Amino acid sequence: MSITIDNDTATLPDRIRRFPFPYTGDNYRYSANVEPSRKLTETEAGGWGTTVVDVDEFYVDDLKLRAEVLQRDPSRINALPHMRPAVWDAITTLLPEMAEDNPDKMSWQREGDRVRWRNTLLNLDIEFTVGDDASLPTGDPLDFLGSQIQDDIVFLEQRDKQLWLDAGVVTFAADWSIGFDVGMNFTEIHSPVPRVNEEKIISRAQHFLMSLQPGESYRRTNWTMTIDRRLDTSTETYPQWAGDRSTISTDPALPERVHLRVEVQQLIRLPRSGSILFLIRTYLLPLTDIAQVPAWRRRMGEVLAELPDDMAEYKGIIRYRKAASDWLLSG
Template identity: 70%
Template sequence: MSSGVIDGTAVLPERISRFPFPFPSDSYRYSTNVEPALKTVVTEAGAWGGRLLDIDEHYRHELTERDAVLTRDPTRLQVLPHMRPAVWDAISTLLPIMAAEHPDAMSFDRDGNACRWQNTLQDLDLEFTLGDDGSLPVEPLRFLGSQIQDDIALLDQREGALWLDAGLVTFAADWSFGFDVGMKFLEVHGPVPRVHQEQIITRAQQFLLRLQPGEKYRRANWTMTVDRRLDTSTETYPQWARDRATVAGDPALPDRLHLRVEVQHLIRLPHSGAVLFLVRTHLLSLSDIARVPAWRERLGRVLAELPEDMAEYKGISRYRSAASAWLLGT
């Protein structure tokens, strides 16, 4: 495990040096901001983006948390019947990539449909048959979600549109996968302000419809979260909503408030033709962000300048002024 750059006299920990800080300028507006995957991005603190499936210090903890969420609420995993081949397509696509990117911890061997997956981080040595649900210890999509930290969505293409017809989403940022499953891509993004007037979602769908088999792209999205809470889904709103209203006055705000960045990978699966949408969530406290002076100033300015309708949609309107003031020292 490598360390980050020097910050004063201290070496930055990996949670900072590998964090995907999302702001190239002092203001933010919605955009498609899609770029080829696997391109390393150098930041003021280090770098990120060289892998499709990143593994970090939170690997075991996040997968344990995912399992707990699914146990409490099985609706976070849904696969419409026609999407079963796409799930297996995702498994046969991602496991070899994961093994290639993390050869010290994982390996994948395939002979026809007979596969062997080894994951030393979980003491797992598993033989299974592609396409045979019963050869896995759990439902196929749940198995895939037990190996990667990303949330998973699978979009079917038909009638000239994309449809959210399968997924495993345990770490949603103020939305409900259970409500959205089966909806069109354009309908899922209906509540987002400005994006329809500016045709952003329409352009995004057109881009996805043109994806060729095997092509991989990515984009970043962001919001903020109080405490290190991954599951901020609509279903758990009563558990976290109050914190958004009270954190502005909490002296512990810099430690409690986190910048939440989603690195979203978009992949056209080679056999089923489905679009695989991976969402990896990264959280970093304001205290940690402040250890990188350029990040501290930029985030402070972004929060101060963000239009109110966008701040309201992101759920940050009640504390963004306090956060900005702390970051900028005003």
């Protein structure tokens, strides 16, 4: 498939060229939209997706924000005791791959169970023993993993013909709570989403995940909109940002403040523990940046104009989606 480039991509900043623009048509409905990981997806602005763990210009700032969120609210990291081997499995799976993808910034050297991990972006050079929590700087493998990758991290365990959310560190949730969801099954977690149960999307998604083989990795995208570049829109912080939804439609700064929020969700069957690792990487781009790519501007405007009210209500955008759509289409 050929891609028509609307702009000279060399003149666009990285945040636009690498943005995972989610729309493939002028309307949107929920779907599994699953595809293999590590596959380049070309867009009108550039492309994205060649790595599982993306390291971009916001890496240091995002991890600093995660540390601040966890300090204020330790409930954002939660793990049932039996998940410890799965967390170590994730560490020994993801960090070597990050080092391979970013050899000028990171390195992973392992001899037996001894590891030396260097991450120049964080001025980190440490040694630890795989499986020994006390050898890590944080003393907690899940906390340590969350300090190295920008993604939110969720672990799903398979039992009783269901998937269960048994561990996670989630500081950048889009209006949900890891503290509330830990211990729930896959169907319970997704039951509030409109249309997905009637269309059997959740049951199909769960069947797909449970059929993943060790080492297999797939991805999908999801989207909503956020006012300002606010990564932490968890249920716990609702009072801090919910009010903006009712006032932004008349704000002259709407194009700068309203952001398209895209999650790239990686679905990985860990090779040793067999647990399913669910990574959620969040990207934010203001409408002013969307508008720098004419094809994106028109398409997003059409999607927002056509989106059914129940989906707009669930995404929390119903009060301002018309204003956003009108601005995009006016260009």
